[in-house]
Amino acid sequence: MAERHIEADSPELRARWGNFAWTAENAAKAKEVVSRYPEGRQRSAVMPLLDLAQRQVGAETQTQGWLPIPVIEFIARELDMPVVRVLEVATFYTMYNLVPVGRYHVQVCGTTPCMLRGSDDILAACKKRGMKKGHTTEDGLWTLTEVECMGNCSSAPMVQINDGNYEDLTVERFDAVLDALARGETPQEGTQDPARHTVEPVGALSTLTEMAKSNHDYRSEW
Amino acid sequence: MPKVTVDGIEIEVPNGATVLQACELAGKEIPRFCYHERLSIAGNCRMCLVEVKPGPPKPQASCALPAAEGQEIRTDSQMVKTAREGVMEFLLINHPLDCPICDQGGECDLQDQSIAYGRGASRYDENKRAVTEKYMGPLIKTIMTRCIHCTRCVRFSEEIAGVDEIGALYRGEDMQITTYLEQAAKHELSANVIDLCPVGALTSRPYAYEARPWELTKTLSIDVSDAVGSNIRVDSRGREVLRVLPRTNDDVNEEWISDKTRYQVEGLTRRRLDKVWIRRKGKLEQASWDEAFSTIAKAKAGSSIAAIAGDLLDCETMFAAKTLLGALGSTLIESRQGGMAYPADNLAAVNFNSTFAGIEEADAVLIVGSQVRWEAPLVNVRLRKAAKRGAKVFIVGPHWETTYAAEFLGDSLDQLQQLPAHVAEAMQQASKPAIIIGGGGLVAGALAPALALAEQWKLVREGWNGFNVLHMAAARMGALMLGFAQKGGMADIAAANPKVVLALGADEVDFSQFQSSLKVYIGHHGDKGAHAADIILPGSAYTEKAGTYVNTEGRVQFADKAVFAPGDAREDWTILRALADALGVSVGFDSFGELRAAMTAEVPALGVEGLADYGALPKGDAKAKATGQIVYPIKDFYMTNAIARSSPTMQRCSAELLHGEDFAEAAE
Numbered sequence: 001m002a003e004r005h006i007e008a009d010s011p012e013l014r015a016r017w018g019n020f021a022w023t024a025e026n027a028a029k030a031k032e033v034v035s036r037y038p039e040g041r042q043r044s045a046v047m048p049l050l051d052l053a054q055r056q057v058g059a060e061t062q063t064q065g066w067l068p069i070p071v072i073e074f075i076a077r078e079l080d081m082p083v084v085r086v087l088e089v090a091t092f093y094t095m096y097n098l099v100p101v102g103r104y105h106v107q108v109c110g111t112t113p114c115m116l117r118g119s120d121d122i123l124a125a126c127k128k129r130g131m132k133k134g135h136t137t138e139d140g141l142w143t144l145t146e147v148e149c150m151g152n153c154s155s156a157p158m159v160q161i162n163d164g165n166y167e168d169l170t171v172e173r174f175d176a177v178l179d180a181l182a183r184g185e186t187p188q189e190g191t192q193d194p195a196r197h198t199v200e201p202v203g204a205l206s207t208l209t210e211m212a213k214s215n216h217d218y219r220s221e222w
Numbered sequence: 223m224p225k226v227t228v229d230g231i232e233i234e235v236p237n238g239a240t241v242l243q244a245c246e247l248a249g250k251e252i253p254r255f256c257y258h259e260r261l262s263i264a265g266n267c268r269m270c271l272v273e274v275k276p277g278p279p280k281p282q283a284s285c286a287l288p289a290a291e292g293q294e295i296r297t298d299s300q301m302v303k304t305a306r307e308g309v310m311e312f313l314l315i316n317h318p319l320d321c322p323i324c325d326q327g328g329e330c331d332l333q334d335q336s337i338a339y340g341r342g343a344s345r346y347d348e349n350k351r352a353v354t355e356k357y358m359g360p361l362i363k364t365i366m367t368r369c370i371h372c373t374r375c376v377r378f379s380e381e382i383a384g385v386d387e388i389g390a391l392y393r394g395e396d397m398q399i400t401t402y403l404e405q406a407a408k409h410e411l412s413a414n415v416i417d418l419c420p421v422g423a424l425t426s427r428p429y430a431y432e433a434r435p436w437e438l439t440k441t442l443s444i445d446v447s448d449a450v451g452s453n454i455r456v457d458s459r460g461r462e463v464l465r466v467l468p469r470t471n472d473d474v475n476e477e478w479i480s481d482k483t484r485y486q487v488e489g490l491t492r493r494r495l496d497k498v499w500i501r502r503k504g505k506l507e508q509a510s511w512d513e514a515f516s517t518i519a520k521a522k523a524g525s526s527i528a529a530i531a532g533d534l535l536d537c538e539t540m541f542a543a544k545t546l547l548g549a550l551g552s553t554l555i556e557s558r559q560g561g562m563a564y565p566a567d568n569l570a571a572v573n574f575n576s577t578f579a580g581i582e583e584a585d586a587v588l589i590v591g592s593q594v595r596w597e598a599p600l601v602n603v604r605l606r607k608a609a610k611r612g613a614k615v616f617i618v619g620p621h622w623e624t625t626y627a628a629e630f631l632g633d634s635l636d637q638l639q640q641l642p643a644h645v646a647e648a649m650q651q652a653s654k655p656a657i658i659i660g661g662g663g664l665v666a667g668a669l670a671p672a673l674a675l676a677e678q679w680k681l682v683r684e685g686w687n688g689f690n691v692l693h694m695a696a697a698r699m700g701a702l703m704l705g706f707a708q709k710g711g712m713a714d715i716a717a718a719n720p721k722v723v724l725a726l727g728a729d730e731v732d733f734s735q736f737q738s739s740l741k742v743y744i745g746h747h748g749d750k751g752a753h754a755a756d757i758i759l760p761g762s763a764y765t766e767k768a769g770t771y772v773n774t775e776g777r778v779q780f781a782d783k784a785v786f787a788p789g790d791a792r793e794d795w796t797i798l799r800a801l802a803d804a805l806g807v808s809v810g811f812d813s814f815g816e817l818r819a820a821m822t823a824e825v826p827a828l829g830v831e832g833l834a835d836y837g838a839l840p841k842g843d844a845k846a847k848a849t850g851q852i853v854y855p856i857k858d859f860y861m862t863n864a865i866a867r868s869s870p871t872m873q874r875c876s877a878e879l880l881h882g883e884d885f886a887e888a889a890e
Contacts, residue, residue, distance in 0.1 A: 004392060009403055069403070082386030084402040091391040 003134040006091065007099045009069045017057075017070040026056050030078070043081045046089050050075055050096055064105040064143070064162050066097035094147065101143040102136040104181055107160040110146045113153035118170070122157055125171045129178065141182060154199045155191050168193035224291040229298050241284035241295055242270050250297045253306060253335045255313075255420045256372035257285035260476065261381060267313070267372050269335065271305040272297050281305040307341040313370050314344055316351040316395075317421070324368065326422030328435040332370065353398055358388075359406025360874045361413045361481055363427035371397050375415035375424060382478065384606045384625025385409040399423070408879050409625075410599035410859060413481045417467065428485060428871045429465050433457075438464060441784035444771045445475075445483040446534040446696035446764045447866065450578070450600050451773030452479045456487070456765050456784040463487045463765050463785055473579050474777065480599040481875065482859065482866055489868030490763055493748045496789025499758040506758065511790070514757050515804035521740045523721040525551035530559060530715065531706050532727030532745065533695035534863055536769025536781070537828055539761075539794040540697065540704050541821040542809065543726055546798050549807035556708050556715050557701030559730040560855070562661075563711030564669045566702050570836040571673060573699065574775040575687035576656050577833070582607045584688065586652035588645070588675075589617045590638065590668045591852040592660020595625065596859040597694050598774070601658075614648045619662055619852040635663075635848040638671045649679050656688035657681060664691065666850030674842035682839055689839055692774055694855065694862070696764075699772035703825050703834065725751045726794065727761065729864050744797055746787070749864035760791035763865060767793045768814065770821075776834040778827060 007013065022030055030049055037044045050067060053075055058065020067090050076083035090096045097105070106126060110119050123146065130137050131144035152158040155167035159174065166177050166189065173192040180187040195202055210216035225234050226241075228248035235244045240263070245252050255267035265286035272284045273296040281301055296302060314336065321327045353366040371390065376399065379388045387401050387408065401407055407415075416426050438457040445452040445466070452475035455467045466487050468479040500509040500517060527550055529543040544555055566572060576584065582604050594602040602625060609615055609626030617630050618637045631637045631645065641649075649655045657676060659668050673689070675681075681688035693699065701707070708714035715723075716735035723736050727745035733754035743755035746763040766787040772778050787793070795817055802809045811817040822829030860876040861867050877883040 004396065006391075082380075084386055084389035087402065088389045088391060092393045 004091070004094070004098060006087075007066075007068060013068055014070055017068040020053075020057075020068075020071045020074050023056060026052055034079075043079050043085075046075065046079055046081070046086055047093070049078065050086070050090055054096060061100070063103055063140075064097065064101050066100050094145075100136065103141050104161050105143045105145065106131065106178075107145045107147045107150075109148070109150050109152070109156070109158050109160070111149040113149075114157040117156040119157040121171050122159060122169055122174055125174055142178075152199075155193075155196070164189040167191045167199075168196060224289050224293070226289050226291075226293040226295060228295045235289045239289045241272060241274060241282070241287040241289050241293070244289040244293075245272065245284060245295060245297055252284055252297065253339050254285060255331060255335075255370060256374060258374055258377075258418065261374060261377040261418075264373050264377065267370065268309045269306065269313070269339075271302060271309065273299050273301050303339075306339040310336055310340040311344060311346070314340070315346050316367070317370060318350065318367050320368075324365075324422040325363075325425040325430055326368075326419075330422060331420035351395060356398070356400040357404040357406065358401050358424070359408070359412065360871060360878055361427055361485065362407060362416060363425045363430055364423060365425070366398060366400075366423055368421050369399055369423035370421055371399070372420055373399070374418040374420070375399060378415055378418055379407070379409070379412075382414075382603055382606075383409050383411045384603075388415070406879060410480050410482070410595060411478055411603070413484050414468075414478045417477075426465065426484075428488060433459055433464050439784070441765075441782050442469065443765060443784060444696075444769075444779045444781040445479065446771065447480065447482040447486055447863065448598050449693040449696055449698055449774035450475060450598050451696065451771055451777060451779050452483050452600065453779070454479060454483060458765070458785045461785050461788065463490050473577065474773065474779075475600050476603070478600060478603065482862070482872065485871040485875070486863070486866040486869050487765065488871050489747070489865040490765060491788075492870070493864075493868040494788050494791070495746055495748055495752060495758055495760040496787075496791050497760060498790060499752075499755075501756045511759075511800070514759060515801060517757060518722060518740065518742060518801065519804050519806075521722050523550070523740070526718070526721040527552045527724065528554035528556070528715045528718065528720040528722070528739075529706075529724040529726060530712075530728040530731055531555070531557040531697055531701050532559065532725070532729060532751070533697055534727055534764055534865070535697040535701070535794075536764070536767065536771055537697075537700040537704060538767075538769050538814070538817055538821060539726060539798070540701055540706055541824070542795040542798040542811075542817060543724060544704055544706070545809045545811075545820070546802050546805075546807070547724075549802065549809055550805065552720075554708070554715050554718055554720055555704075555706045556712055557695075557697060557706035558711050559728050560665075561712045561732070562664055563709070563713065564664055565709075566707035568837070568840045569699075569702055569776070569834075570839050571669065571689070572691045572693075572702065573836055574658075574690040574692060574773075575682075575839075576690050577775045577777075578604050580686075581605065581656060581658075581690070582611070584608050584652075584654045584656040585611075585613045586648045586655045587613055587615045587658060588649060588656070589615065589619070589628075589658045590635070590660065590672060591619045591663025591666055591854070592617075592658055592692050593619070593622045593662070593854040593856060594658070594660065594692065595622060596854070596856045597660055598692055601692060614652075616645050616648075618668075619660075620854065622854070633852055635666050635668055635671065635850050635852065638668065638675065639847060649675075654686050654688060655679050655681055656690060658690045658692050660692045661694050661855040662852045665855065666852050667848040668850075668852075670843055670846035671848045673840065674844050674846050676839060677842035677844070687839075696771055696773070699774060699776055700770065700828070703772060703828060704821075725755065727751065727864070744794060745864070746791065747864035747868055749867060751864075759797050760787070760789065761794040761797060762787040762791055766791075767795075770818075770828055772828070772834065776836060778829075778831055778834055780831060 033048045034045045054065040076086045131142050136143040158167040168191045177187045231248045252270045254270045256264045265283050270284045271281035275294040356364045376388045441456045443456045445454045453469040453471040457465045470477040498509045498514045499506040531540050606626045615628040676689045723739045723741050725743045729749045729751040741755045742757045743751045744759045744761045765784045768783045827834035860872040866872045
């Protein structure tokens with residue numbers, strides 16, 4: 001079984017989160033989100049509202065944020081929908097955290113292109129720092145998750161930490177990013193390869209060379 | 223009306239039919255797990271794959287594919303066979319091979335279909351997935367490793383029951399069916415998911431490990447837990463009824479039954495009266511039939527004898543009692559134990575005239591004093607369908623949790639005289655308006671003003687009769703047809719001060735009205751009636767006698783005898799027949815056949831299965847007024863009759879689901 005599970009409902013959880021309500025700023029945002037949907041379809045706002053709630057929980061706990069049961073029930077009340085339907089959505093999408101996470105949620109992509117480009121080394125580097133898949137380190141700084149493809153294959157391997165993607169990683173570059181985060185700095189997102197700006201080819205073009213100057217129709221050559 | 227060809231058979235199918243339905247019309251069996259006629263289409267089990275031309279060159283899920291003109295459908299090709307084998311192999315990857323210890327064994331869709339359509343062996347040798355059990359309450363036992371994710375249970379609770387409590391959490395291989403936070407399923411139809419589950423994931427907790435389906439004797443019967451008259455199948459082994467399952471009848475219960483119908487039968491083996499008892503010096507002592515009969519004869523009641531019919535009685539018992547009293551010169555017969563005294567001379571005025579199937583088409587419904595969800599859960603299902611089609615529902619009475627949008631107008635019948643303008647307008651403009659009066663409404667006196675409203679709103683029109691009374695007692699309509707009603711109700715019986723009172727399974731009577739009478743209880747359970755009785759004659763419960771029942775829509779239905787009554791208990795009519803001899807009168811029948819013939823000679827409608835014709839509604843009295851407060855008669859859904867009160871499962875449901883006692887078990 002997967003390690004994904006819902007944080008058990010407990011009196012402590014209720015005491016901590018039972019009074020969850022939007023902050024003034026988020027209340028306005030939530031209202032705007034709900035108003036995007038036509039009359040009678042307000043329930044469609046469940047996904048953005050869950051995300052907003054997760055971010056608010058994150059702001060309150062100084063972490064990436066997660067969705068305690070009372071918060072899920074709060075969203076159900078906001079949208080006047082059965083709470084089990086909200087829970088279905090929250091458990092379906094892996095970007096909703098169902099258990100508390102650390103300050104930084106390190107999501108290492110382990111799908112084929114990243115794996116071929118060395119994601120195993122990245123995971124080993126995480127392990128070296130005491131991170132364990134599905135767990136938060138004791139200092140509350142890191143939570144490690146292995147995730148499926150994040151769509152950055154051409155700058156593999158990649159890691160998503162909270163909202164930022166860090167690409168073209170090697171163990172050294174990855175360590176530098178983590179150290180910077182641990183110091184409270186904000187490392188540059190995107191590719192970590194100094195020779196690259198985005199995902200343009202590294203060095204000389206190796207494929208589609210004809211396309212460099214002008215549009216070229218390759219179809220006749222296949 | 224598209225024309226399609228199924229395996230070379232050309233047929234015409236109704237508009238909107240699916241390919242699966244087309245195949246069934248052509249007489250082809252299509253295996254399926256997630257598809258169910260009464261639920262929305264999910265298309266997630268993939269078992270119903272067929273080959274359809276024109277279309278992509280691959281098998282298609284027939285349940286979710288509309289039949290279209292000129293389609294060529296094949297259910298017998300090699301592609302279809304291979305596809306079914308493949309799907310079956312996938313479904314069985316994670317399904318445990320625990321059929322020998324599974325309660326679904328012998329009536330399992332997966333078992334049957336794997337034999338008919340599977341490839342015989344699995345090529346999978348990895349570990350199987352295991353899922354923890356989920357607590358779903360006292361009725362549903364879960365073994366979730368067996369779940370194949372058809373989501374029938376999720377769709378049932380959302381669409382039919384109207385209570386969103388079951389959901390599918392997580393995704394892909396990790397998907398799990400559960401109630402929210404593993405709370406008990408809390409509605410009156412929850413156990414229907416057991417029938418719906420095509421595998422052994424959801425099975426009946428009280429029936430766990432009791433029997434195999436092939437050991438059971440199946441008897442067709444009628445339910446008596448409410449006045450709906452659900453069609454049921456009683457499964458028994460030896461002398462014991464082990465379970466009750468619904469039979470499909472689109473006019474009555476579709477294919478659902480309430481939890482009470484399903485589980486009250488456990489009470490049939492508990493607290494039974496299986497011996498004759500006579501009260502001597504305030505204490506009940508065992509006695510013989512002869513002693514009991516001679517004690518009754520010694521009372522020398524003559525014509526001073528009354529019969530009160532209980533809520534669970536069949537028409538034959540009531541007719542036998544009526545005939546016995548008639549032979550003695552008495553007409554003191556009454557069935558409305560609680561003291562209701564509405565006029566019963568015109569039965570159309572106390573009948574559910576729209577019929578259950580008809581009420582689905584109503585577009586404006588005014589419910590007066592009925593907590594439909596508890597009084598007739600299956601009628602509530604129909605009302606939910608009507609509401610989903612856009613019907614406006616208004617309720618006069620205290621608030622209860624509806625499963626559809628409804629507006630509560632107030633607790634008192636005053637509301638009927640001063641309906642808000644939008645309600646009156648909705649009722650007036652509706653093309654099929656309906657009024658439903660429940661038990662609470664009848665007690666408060668809603669019948670007369672409702673008849674006036676019926677006239678004002680023209681509830682009776684071409685092809686539609688929207689005037690409905692929803693009874694709660696299975697015996698009520700039959701009793702009224704047999705004349706078991708005094709003008710003043712029970713008060714008239716009490717005023718006559720009869721020397722002997724025959725309580726026929728009557729448990730809800732206030733026996734303090736009959737202090738000086740000899741109270742004879744003829745019934746099957748040691749409940750309130752037996753406690754008050756001077757003489758107890760053990761009778762038969764509804765599964766132990768053949769009988770005629772009339773439901774609240776006036777539908778005459780016949781039930782068969784499933785098992786024999788325990789101990790000295792006899793079929794009720796034979797007790798009354800023997801009592802006639804003891805009292806020295808003749809009732810004119812010696813066998814059940816003769817009794818039934820005499821009954822149908824007197825009330826011909828009781829001999830014909832189907833809706834009885836009660837004629838036209840009486841004229842409404844525009845001046846009729848009622849101001850009573852509405853109080854719902856049912857305080858506890860699971861404890862409404864003597865059988866249910868004796869059932870441990872119903873007791874636990876009542877304690878856990880209604881009174882919040884904690885029984886939650888650790889996951890097994």
